[in-house]
Amino acid sequence: MTPRSRSYGIPYLDPETARAALADDPESWPARSHEGVLTAAMQRIRADLDQRDGVRAVVMAHAFVVGGLPSDSERDLSVGGVDSVPSGVFDGVDYVALGHLHGPQQVSVPGSTTVARYCGSPLAYSFSEKSHRKSTVLVELTVDEPPVTTLIEAPVPRRLTEIRGELAHVLSAETDQHLDDWLKIIVTDPSYPAEMHARVRERFEHVLQLTHEPLDVVRVGAAPVVTEAMAPTDVATQFVDFVTATPATEAEVDVIQQAYDAVQAKAQAAR
Known part of the structure; x- marks a missing residue:
């Protein structure tokens, strides 16, 4: 038997701009954080579900949920240093389809039957994702049983x-x-x-x-200090010394001198 279901989409909620829209009255604005605005959004979802008996609920949300493992690819969601959301915010629904983190993973919701997963990105967007196994999540909802998820691997071009x-x-x-x-x-x-x-x-x-x-290469100390009294060739030589952590070779010093002489000759000819 196919259950009745209802889906709720929660886009990325910027705390500063979403607080007013999610406030029940001017005196009870949500906290200025991702947790605050998502908690307010979920309260509205639960209130709607309370009026719908026997409905399986799916929430789709863009957020950085505590317990998820980030990569180098995601945009920073921090606002005032408050960027993450406890997974317990989503308690009370059957399945939470999470977006933002690029690695496919399940997030635990302690003390709850709610299943929450990041599907992840379909492609790798940085080398920090090179070991990810990209996939799509197929979610099956029945009348009485917990959601069943199946991972369908994405092709790797x-x-x-x-x-x-x-x-x-x-x-x-x-x-x-x-x-x-x-x-x-x-x-x-x-x-x-x-x-x-x-x-x-x-x-x-x-x-x-x-x-x-x-x-x-082991660099010791800070980069050399450049002063106006230093010859340009000395500045370049010290740069080579610092970057390579070894003294510039005679050949490298010669190349630096030749380059400087060529620039000087070109400047003289242009006068």
């Missing part, structure tokens, strides 16, 4: 992969399996490899992030 190691490893046959992936590559050679970007991008068509992070 292109995997997200992180490759870390020296350039020789990155360019070796060991990484052939990742030629078609979206890639984040961290090259760890002690010094910046010659033509690193060109060589990596020639091999991998789908590089999204490429950085050089030498393993042995």
